[in-house]
Amino acid sequence: MNVIEAAGLGKRYRRSWALRDASLAVPAGHVVALVGPNGAGKTTLLHLAVGLTAPTAGRVTVLGGVVPGTPAALDQIAFVAQDAPLYRNLSVADMLHLTRNLNRRWDQRRAEARLAELAIPLRRKVGRLSGGQQAQLALTLALARRPALLVLDEPLSSLDPLARHDFMASVMAAVAEDGVSVVLSSHVLADLERVADYLILLSAGQVQVAGEVDDLLAGHRMLAGPAEAAGDVAERLAVVHVHRAGALAHLLVRSNGAAEPAPSGWESSPVGLEELVLAYLREPGAAALPGPLVPAGRCAGVTS
């Protein structure tokens, strides 16, 4: 089952398209990192998935074919919007009570246990909690709804490093505890690298890369060799990106696994997730989507 499935999905705000012709399938049981530069359409995609926005073009379904925003979808998807908006003038206890009254599914004990664990006082006003505590409270409210899918929009952007770590630890604990599927967005990949096992790279309103992190890493290699021979290699292999530094060139190529021998004179090494994402971000024309490999000899840009 796919927790999010989109076909030709597009959203236009007045004149400009925030998201265009996006087709993707996010399988269940993953922690999905939705990354992309600012303005790539991440928030728009998430808002479409949680039913806050209606698509201009195409269609999106969640949890195996449910239309976002319908009772069935709302029931099973918990969403924490950017900056974790909550009612600042309410106490934490009131916030729990309020969320409980807005939902059919609610686990009060879980919520209270989590807050006790985090040492967030129930009597304190939400507005007087630290940024990290507010984010944790928003996550607690989301998890107490026992969702099948947890959607987090830039959950870490306003948190300090320690709060980021604690927040992600909470998310991972929930994944381990009840196997909730998670989609979280960030423009900083480093935040998600350790936790995500599925990557969707969105750039300029288009899905550029989508796949399981392990598959993506196994399917790419970094080749290092003489710069003047880079063109020859590009003729034969699916080169995503060429980086030249003097006489040396680094090529990110798609491959069918490490077993494939490197061209003579070239040294092959595995690629890191961050390198991979940066390479694709620098090549808006390149794409790595589920399906057959792109044919060899395709154009690749060059940076130096």
Next chain:
Amino acid sequence: MTALAPAVAQPRRPVPWRRLAWVTWRQHRAALAGTAALLGGLAGYLLVEGLIVRHAYAGVTSCRPARSAGCQAVAGMFNDDYYGTAQTLSGILQVVPVLIGVFAGAPLLARELESGTFRFAWTQGCGRLRWVIAKLLPLAVTVAAAAGAFSLLFSWYYQPFFAEHADGALAPQLFGLRGVAFAAWTLAAFAIGAFAGVVIKRTVAAMAASMAVWAGLDLVTVLFARGHYQAPLVVSGANPGYGNNWVVGQWFTGPGGVPVDQTAVRNLVQHAPPSVQDSANPNAVLAWLAQRHYTQWWTYQPHGRFWPFQLIEGGWLLALSVLLLAATVWLVRRRAA
């Protein structure tokens, strides 16, 4: 794969209204408390002042013989003592509906949209449709009911002044405070506020805009609409306003029944003999004009039309409010984040 419950197998029983109403209460109890404090304070004052007025008025009604100069003096003293306060009070109360309506109505959705909390609220299990209805309906009914109860108290307070024929029931400064009008204008202010909030999405701007719209609507109603709810009656001669009717227009006709403008009449009166111009009798000028076949005509709404007019005004305000609230719900449903 996670253990996902199939969506179709979910229970279809929605979140109960009672629980959503608690959310509304918890979030807006400050606004409701403010309304209660404002109306309660004013009501307390009206109650005390009303008892004093009634006590004093008992002295007027028990005066015998009723038409004697002595009793007229007693009545005059009653008016001197209490009528000024009553007028000031009714002046102040004109703004109460818009205060309640706008303070309770405009921030209702504007604050959620302004602060981004709508993204929290609209993604909860109950769905935004039930959420917004559970906010609008109880609050609208509450503010309208509170205003209605308050205007009953005001009518009670003001009763002696009507009995003394100090004012007509249709007098603009009183019409909106009595009957169903006070509640209807409060409801309209609430609906305008809620609608402005979802359109403008800024709390302060929505409050300012809805106050302006409400005041404009009130002004247009009093000046141009209310006098035409039913065709006004036409009478010549004595001013029907003295019978507590609501005069909406007057003009003169000259000899042969031709309408003449006010300037011509004024010029004519200036040429009246001094005995007429200086007469102590206020009707002397009119009598003199009548001898010259000049007739004064009046259009007026008889005071007996109070309830039909109340129902007409209450009716269209209710329709307007329902329309605005429905539009607000529709906008919330359709609005993209």
